Amino acid sequence: MYLSYFGLAEQPFTITPVIDFFYGGANRGETLEALIYAITHDEGIIKVTGEVGSGKTMLCRVLMERLPENVETIYLANPSLSREEILYSIADDLNLNLAGSRANEALRALQNALIEKYAAGKQVVVLIDEAHAMPAETLEEVRLLYNLESTRHKLLKIALFGQTELDATLALPKMRQLKDRITQHFTTQPFSVEAVNEYLMFRMRAAGYHGPDNFTPEAVSLIAKASGGLTRRVNIYADKSLLAAFIGNTHVITVDHVKAAIEDSEPKRNRRWLDRLAERRKPNTLNWLNHWVVGGLALIVGAILGGLSW
Secondary structure: OOOHHHOOOOOOOOOOOOHHHOOOOOOHHHHHHHHHHHHHHOOOEEEEEEOOOOOHHHHHHHHHHHOOOOEEEEEEOOOOOOHHHHHHHHHHHOOOOOOOOOHHHHHHHHHHHHHHHHHOOOEEEEEEOOHHHOOHHHHHHHHHHHOOEOOOOEOOEEEEEEOOHHHHHHOOHHHHHHHHOEEEEEEEOOOOHHHHHHHHHHHHHHOOOOOOOOEOHHHHHHHHHHHOOOHHHHHHHHHHHHHHHHHOOOOOEOHHHHHHHHHHOOHHHOHHHHHHHHHHHHHHHHHHHHHHHHHHHHHHHHHHHHHHHO
């Protein structure tokens, strides 16, 4: 709705991860490089944790794109997989036909396939998103899969991405063996006010904006405070703030626009934007309705007169 008004080619603040909009500031770029190094050089399970909406999935998606060509990635986004389902899911991504195979046979077939890939110079990494929601028995299966090895090397790299609840799960006594195999720990920290400012303008320009910085310092500070520095909330508030500025016929996003965006994000008050947008668009809507009604009546009258003539 506001894209052409701000000279944008696409939405700058979608909550769906778009890898072209990956912001490398606030230690995100360094974390990405460290993840790439850990996967391609180190042995051990990798863990990435952070609050909900802090950018873990975006980091995971970008990681998939940035890994070397000799690394095959398997992305598992369904945390409700059982311990058998995760085995067959990985095998399926490797194009192994294990229909009708028992679990031990499937595990052996998977190991043989991984040995062949390793001999061909390939690495396989499994990226598990939402790992905090995985059943304990499935996480135990993850440990067993990590144990697959040749005579000298581990055959499967594993990276767990999850909310901070994952740390609580791994602290349980029954998770000790899995926890002991985690050698690299990373955290997606909330953005500071300065990082929020950089992030907002980075995404605006990535979406095609060419003007000056258009979020006032007060607006940025309020977005940072209200969002807790979490990227998903930043995106929501920024998107609605742009809409508020568009409605107010200004290209500068002020603290008042942000306040309206925050208020609109409360479920009980989400009719306000609809009412104001309807008010703004009312003349066009009425014109469209008038044309529709007049045109419809003309067709009806024409049909009646035609029938009488017949």
